[in-house]
Amino acid sequence: MARVHHLNCGTMCPRGARMLAGEGGWLAEAHLVAHCLLIESGGSLTLVDTGFGLGDATDPGRLGQPFRALVRPRCDAAETASRQIEALGLDPADVRDIVVTHLDLDHAGGLGDFPQARVHAFAPELEAALHPSLRERARYVPAHWAHEPEWVRHTVEGDDWFGFESVRLLPDLDAEVALVPLLGHSAGHSGVAVGGGDGWLLHCGDAFFHRGQVATPPSCPPGLRAFQALNAHDGKARGANTERLRRLAAEHGGEVRLICSHDPVLLDRVTAPG
Numbered sequence: 001m002a003r004v005h006h007l008n009c010g011t012m013c014p015r016g017a018r019m020l021a022g023e024g025g026w027l028a029e030a031h032l033v034a035h036c037l038l039i040e041s042g043g044s045l046t047l048v049d050t051g052f053g054l055g056d057a058t059d060p061g062r063l064g065q066p067f068r069a070l071v072r073p074r075c076d077a078a079e080t081a082s083r084q085i086e087a088l089g090l091d092p093a094d095v096r097d098i099v100v101t102h103l104d105l106d107h108a109g110g111l112g113d114f115p116q117a118r119v120h121a122f123a124p125e126l127e128a129a130l131h132p133s134l135r136e137r138a139r140y141v142p143a144h145w146a147h148e149p150e151w152v153r154h155t156v157e158g159d160d161w162f163g164f165e166s167v168r169l170l171p172d173l174d175a176e177v178a179l180v181p182l183l184g185h186s187a188g189h190s191g192v193a194v195g196g197g198d199g200w201l202l203h204c205g206d207a208f209f210h211r212g213q214v215a216t217p218p219s220c221p222p223g224l225r226a227f228q229a230l231n232a233h234d235g236k237a238r239g240a241n242t243e244r245l246r247r248l249a250a251e252h253g254g255e256v257r258l259i260c261s262h263d264p265v266l267l268d269r270v271t272a273p274g
């Protein structure tokens with residue numbers, strides 16, 4: 001059976017803990033993570049998102065000054081997926097596939113550390129990242145795919161996953177992996193569902209930022225709510241998808257566990273012993 005590791009591939013410390021996390025001082029550092037998955041199946045490794053990479057650690061300037069000033073990524077080489085895979089006693093060269101929720105700079109930074117991997121993305125996301133509009137240029141960093149990865153462009157074929165459209169990927173693995181489009185945050189933003197022996201895990205990427213958004217009744221610290229609204233490609237679609245995820249959690253919480261990219265508490269919960 002496949003084994004799923006939960007990795008934080010990029011701590012970010014923006015100022016404003018009270019507004020972003022709902023507690024702490026107004027100017028205190030908040031603590032956000034870049035929650036990625038490493039799926040170990042047979043001899044092959046699959047990553048879901050990559051956070052920041054070694055290239056970002058050696059040259060943080062490539063992320064752009066506005067992002068660095070506001071979001072304050074740590075860019076620590078030890079947090080990269082590549083170094084964490086080595087620390088697990090595995091070989092980064094065995095990463096054959098990477099599935100991305102989207103290609104924003106805090107999710108695609110590590111692609112270049114796995115030049116041999118195929119990169120699976122939802123077609124509209126790939127289109128937006130490779131040919132960004134003026135407004136979207138700041139969210140994508142072309143240096144993250146300067147190595148010209150083998151892109152695998154997916155379109156929805158209508159597979160039903162708990163009422164969501166989905167595309168089944170990687171049939172050779174001992175785990176089910178499906179791309180579940182959750183548009184709104186970015187042009188082709190998607191969740192990634194991973195099914196194993198004990199139910200489903202749905203990595204929701206940036207479809208929500210705070211666990212309260214998919215709780216009933218929903219809640220979100222005001223700073224995070226504003227940040228998401230400001231960064232949304234399509235605010236209406238984003239809101240509708242967050243609501244669908246809240247209903248999914250309410251109706252199928254026993255079968256599907258929802259995680260997102262940046263909530264440190266959700267990462268702690270899945271990695272806590274026992």
Ligand SMILES: [Zn+2]
Nearest residue numbers: 104106206261
């Ligand atoms: Zn993000």
